[in-house]
Amino acid sequence: MSEKTGPLSERARVRREPRHADYERETLNAIIDAAYVCHLAFTDQRGTHCIPTACWREGDYLYIHGSNGSRLIKAAALGAQVCLTITHIDGLVLARSAFNHSMNYRAAVIYGVCEEVEGEHKLTSLDALVEKIAVGRSKEARRANAKERAATTVLRVALDEFSCKIRTGGPNDDDEDLDLPVWAGVLPLELVPAAAVPADERVEMPAYVARWGRQG
Amino acid sequence: MSEKTGPLSERARVRREPRHADYERETLNAIIDAAYVCHLAFTDQRGTHCIPTACWREGDYLYIHGSNGSRLIKAAALGAQVCLTITHIDGLVLARSAFNHSMNYRAAVIYGVCEEVEGEHKLTSLDALVEKIAVGRSKEARRANAKERAATTVLRVALDEFSCKIRTGGPNDDDEDLDLPVWAGVLPLELVPAAAVPADERVEMPAYVARWGRQG
Numbered sequence: 001m002s003e004k005t006g007p008l009s010e011r012a013r014v015r016r017e018p019r020h021a022d023y024e025r026e027t028l029n030a031i032i033d034a035a036y037v038c039h040l041a042f043t044d045q046r047g048t049h050c051i052p053t054a055c056w057r058e059g060d061y062l063y064i065h066g067s068n069g070s071r072l073i074k075a076a077a078l079g080a081q082v083c084l085t086i087t088h089i090d091g092l093v094l095a096r097s098a099f100n101h102s103m104n105y106r107a108a109v110i111y112g113v114c115e116e117v118e119g120e121h122k123l124t125s126l127d128a129l130v131e132k133i134a135v136g137r138s139k140e141a142r143r144a145n146a147k148e149r150a151a152t153t154v155l156r157v158a159l160d161e162f163s164c165k166i167r168t169g170g171p172n173d174d175d176e177d178l179d180l181p182v183w184a185g186v187l188p189l190e191l192v193p194a195a196a197v198p199a200d201e202r203v204e205m206p207a208y209v210a211r212w213g214r215q216g
Numbered sequence: 217m218s219e220k221t222g223p224l225s226e227r228a229r230v231r232r233e234p235r236h237a238d239y240e241r242e243t244l245n246a247i248i249d250a251a252y253v254c255h256l257a258f259t260d261q262r263g264t265h266c267i268p269t270a271c272w273r274e275g276d277y278l279y280i281h282g283s284n285g286s287r288l289i290k291a292a293a294l295g296a297q298v299c300l301t302i303t304h305i306d307g308l309v310l311a312r313s314a315f316n317h318s319m320n321y322r323a324a325v326i327y328g329v330c331e332e333v334e335g336e337h338k339l340t341s342l343d344a345l346v347e348k349i350a351v352g353r354s355k356e357a358r359r360a361n362a363k364e365r366a367a368t369t370v371l372r373v374a375l376d377e378f379s380c381k382i383r384t385g386g387p388n389d390d391d392e393d394l395d396l397p398v399w400a401g402v403l404p405l406e407l408v409p410a411a412a413v414p415a416d417e418r419v420e421m422p423a424y425v426a427r428w429g430r431q432g
Binding site for chain 2 (some may be wrong): 067070071113137145202
């Protein structure tokens with residue numbers, strides 16, 4: 001909702017319901033940090049594609065990774081313009097009129113071109129992905145060996161050209177609909193952790209695993 | 217996991233981890249019917265975009281709608297090739313090695329060109345969107361009037377060229393990692409309903425609203 005800053009580009013400007021637009025870096029960071037996955041759109045000789053992929057943030061960059069051979073990684077590594085979008089659904093908004101039904105959500109749309117992350121930074125950025133699951137996990141899990149590192153490409157895109165759009169709160173009905181005998185309100189939705197499922201009993205649950213199902 | 221049918225096109229063929237690929241219509245339908253939102257990728261003169269939008273299914277078509285003026289709707293209505301992707305995240309998969317960390321998910325990628333839905337079918341398809349929230353809701357909420365209908369475009373894409381990809385189950389560690397002292401297993405995630413928030417107390421909660429928070 002902030003009007004302190006605006007979009008960097010015309011294509012990153014929110015047109016529909018601009019009152020929900022937000023171009024603040026803090027808003028963007030919060031949306032990214034709450035996400036495990038983004039949808040990455042790119043265009044190659046076969047058309048325009050939209051592929052889900054894990055994402056994480058370090059500073060002012062969004063990171064993705066994948067097998068060297070994947071189409072997404074190949075196109076993005078070769079400098080295709082990409083659009084990375086993250087959407088959190090927070091609820092269904094039920095209005096008295098069908099037309100004013102809506103959703104509550106937090107979404108971020110990021111435009112850019114990827115650059116490859118290499119050398120020591122590639123290793124530490126893969127650690128950061130594991131740390132996103134739980135602080136300390138990257139010190140427990142076996143780190144990628146040379147073969148695994150060589151098979152993986154890490155890419156990042158600068159968080160410069162973006163927009164966020166957030167809707168919260170109840171329905172916005174037209175005044176003449178307010179007395180209709182129709183229930184109106186919000187049906188919230190939340191992505192919540194359920195109890196962890198161990199692969200076996202050989203290793204005791206770390207605290208972050210034992211806690212998982214209770215965070216909901 | 218089925219190998220009964222294959223992809224319609226080369227671009228719809230799953231390349232990475234093809235053992236998780238599924239080209240069955242029933243699988244696709246289940247993924248769509250569980251989703252409130254898809255991510256739609258398209259390309260126009262400003263580049264490739266990826267925008268979240270509500271989606272629903274009738275028979276062998278995926279439907280979307282929006283304001284006539286939206287970029288997404290304009291590009292899609294003009295016949296741009298689109299890629300519509302739905303992703304449900306079911307959990308984080310923690311392996312003994314960083315490299316074998318993964319996620320459980322159900323994803324569908326649909327390629328096509330939209331066609332506009334008009335006349336009586338436009339009205340009934342908007343009813344179907346409201347019915348997705350709860351059976352019966354379209355008979356309660358005020359139906360779109362002529363002005364609202366005129367401001368809205370409904371589009372659909374045939375469910376012909378698609379792939380689904382599903383991962384379930386625990387981590388797949390390399391044999392030599394199985395004895396490492398690292399916890400391995402799944403941290404499940406679920407999109408669950410929380411208790412409904414009424415806009416006011418004027419109308420009693422219908423059963424589908426009262427039930428909402430208890431479905432989790």
